């Protein structure tokens with residue numbers, strides 16, 4: 157949240173419900189660099205084949221663009237993988253908010269049997285056996301012993317760099333009125349006036365509250381996910397999901413926690429109908445979609461990380477065993 | 479082969495059996511840029527999950543570092559994935575040389591049911607549905623219609639950029655005698671004098687001939703691969719495999735076509751024994767390994783490609799169907 161700046165900082169009309177996002181200010185670049193390597197390193201998985209980037213592909217908006225993810229042994233995941241872009245702005249992590257922050261989140265997939273299928277101990281053993289990693293952890297943390305806390309801290313620091321400023325919409329918000337065309341501006345007006353901004357607001361255009369999926373009309377899905385109630389145990393929280401950020405939403409198809417909406421057109425139609433009781437005309441729908449596509453910001457820009465080789469002592473991956 | 483230069487170009491002692499490699503000269507950078515995107519694009523696979531980079535990971539020496547690869551639906555591959563680094567210098571592609579060149583090779587994995595599991599037609603349909611790709615193909619090839627020939631041509635052009643000059647050994651060859659230490663130089667001498675250079679020679683330190691695996695003693699393996707005879711039909715070619723490049727061999731573990739040698743130490747021991755009838759002492763083995771590690775050159779250095787999003791018309795990936 158520290159990287160999100162309010163509209164006030166730009167002297168903007170404070171009545172706009174969406175504020176521009178600022179470029180990341182990295183406090184500890186060496187920590188984030190280490191985290192980048194770990195984010196791309198498939199040796200944190202049992203198979204040696206799956207890295208964070210497999211499911212949150214930074215070439216593709218930080219997602220896998222699948223309805224639900226493929227994990228270890230081609231396991232079919234239960235829920236759509238959200239983008240890691242701008243995830244540092246989320247009120248909490250996961251659709252149900254069960255992880256407080258990125259550091260708390262990052263340990264999860266490594267040890268999840270249906271994702272990376274490994275254990276924290278084995279992942280740390282692998283890193284500890286790779287001299288160049290040991291040296292880099294020592295440089296960053298000052299000790300010879302790699303720990304899972306250090307691993308998740310580094311990954312989280314890298315993820316904090318993954319913000320996407322300079323979208324056309326942000327340029328428009330900051331006063332460059334040519335950044336959007338009339339169609340897009342009218343899409344934004346419709347987005348505001350229809351009530352979408354009740355839930356999709358703030359610098360991330362979402363990510364800051366849990367809301368019922370199906371306010372006016374129930375959402376029909378085969379998914380077993382019940383959302384926030386899994387964390388709170390409260391019946392009132394059933395089918396409450398974290399509102400996704402709409403930043404870069406052009407890239408993060410398919411949509412919703414079950415990935416059942418293949419296109420933005422479908423997602424907007426569903427939202428209008430079940431959250432607001434509105435039926436948009438084709439033209440209205442297209443204008444909202446045109447607005448949503450102006451939310452695509454600068455994508456991650458860095459060199460493909462080169463990872464240090466395993467040593468003779470590195471435990472070998474187990475792709476085909478039990 | 480056009481990018482391999484002979485030692486003579488550097489005014490070197492022409493008696494050295496290994497020559498330095500030169501940086502790639504890219505004739506058509508726009509073509510190679512398009513190929514880079516395609517190389518990283520998992521939408522060329524049926525599942526939408528597997529790209530060339532999944533098995534030839536450019537963060538990891540252009541390999542997956544698995545004994546045999548994981549393909550579509552977690553299919554267990556039959557053979558170890560060779561590096562794509564410097565593969566443009568190979569006499570032909572694949573362990574048995576069944577593809578004449580990189581362009582001929584690149585269509586293979588897309589349509590291989592155990593690799594990317596797709597068809598050429600479907601892959602082309604996906605690209606044709608993505609406006610930014612259509613525009614880029616048009617810029618590069620001048621036509622509106624994407625073809626599989628263009629796809630493989632672009633990927634091959636990208637792969638031709640994947641050469642690794644400036645290894646410490648190349649610096650030494652070019653006259654910088656401090657680039658290697660005494661131990662490494664003595665490893666090189668042993669490599670020459672033992673006869674390794676009979677097969678591992680030229681700028682790629684291999685890649686230019688097919689040789690029997692098991693000259694002096696038969697190689698014991700559970701692998702069903704019989705090598706070159708699968709292409710020629712000749713009994714004399716049974717267990718003849720393309721000699722792998724030893725460039726970047728520190729990064730391309732595990733070794734041999736079955737991936738059964740986990741370490742360079744093991745690979746050198748086996749080579750000495752079955753190819754040359756030699757038993758190296760631990761010290762000799764370590765010196766050869768030290769020399770081999772000086773063959774690691776400049777790794778690929780470019781920004782992570784950002785891929786264009788699918789459109790509403792793009793056929794969706796089929797990760798879990800038949």
Ligand code: HEC
Nearest residue numbers: 208211225226227235236237238243249250251262265271
């Ligand atoms: C096999 C696929 C897979 C892998 C591997 C994977 N993730 Fe995820 N990720 C998911 C899915 C699916 C979710 C949503 C789970 C949920 O909400 O219950 C998720 C959620 C997240 C979130 C929360 C985003 C949000 O808006 O709530 C973050 C952050 C994240 N992953 C980062 C990572 C990191 C870091 C790694 C590697 C250490 C990783 N992921 C590995 C599939 C994966």
Ligand code: HEC
Nearest residue numbers: 351352355367369397399400411412413423424427428431
């Ligand atoms: C009452 C709160 C609420 C309102 C109003 C609302 N949304 Fe949403 N929106 C959500 C929630 C919650 C989700 C995630 C639901 C899920 O996946 O289960 C979501 C998901 C989306 C998605 C899919 C994002 C993704 O990455 O999966 C889009 C697009 C979207 N909303 C657009 C809109 C538009 C356009 C409007 C107005 C027509 C709107 N929303 C109104 C709460 C709301």
Ligand code: HEC
Nearest residue numbers: 530533547548549557558559560565571572573584587593
């Ligand atoms: C599922 C794993 C997998 C995928 C995906 C894959 N490859 Fe390969 N690749 C292999 C394996 C295994 C071999 C060795 C096959 C053989 O020799 O019979 C190979 C061989 C090669 C070779 C020959 C190298 C040599 O020295 O002989 C090249 C070049 C290559 N692949 C490039 C690519 C390109 C380009 C793509 C994407 C279009 C790709 N590969 C996709 C596993 C894969």
Ligand code: HEC
Nearest residue numbers: 673674677689691719721722733734735745746749750753
């Ligand atoms: C008669 C030809 C020949 C000789 C002599 C020879 N090699 Fe090889 N080498 C090969 C072939 C062929 C392979 C691939 C065999 C396979 O995988 O089936 C290979 C593979 C290797 C590999 C594994 C490379 C990889 O990426 O899998 C190493 C390392 C190696 N050789 C080193 C040596 C050393 C060191 C010597 C000398 C002690 C030597 N070779 C002598 C032909 C030879």
Ligand SMILES: [Ca+2]
Nearest residue numbers: 297299301302
């Ligand atoms: Ca430590």
Ligand SMILES: [Ca+2]
Nearest residue numbers: 408409410411
């Ligand atoms: Ca999505």
Ligand SMILES: [Ca+2]
Nearest residue numbers: 730731732733
């Ligand atoms: Ca190998």
Ligand SMILES: [Mg+2]
Nearest residue numbers: 619621623624
């Ligand atoms: Mg054409």
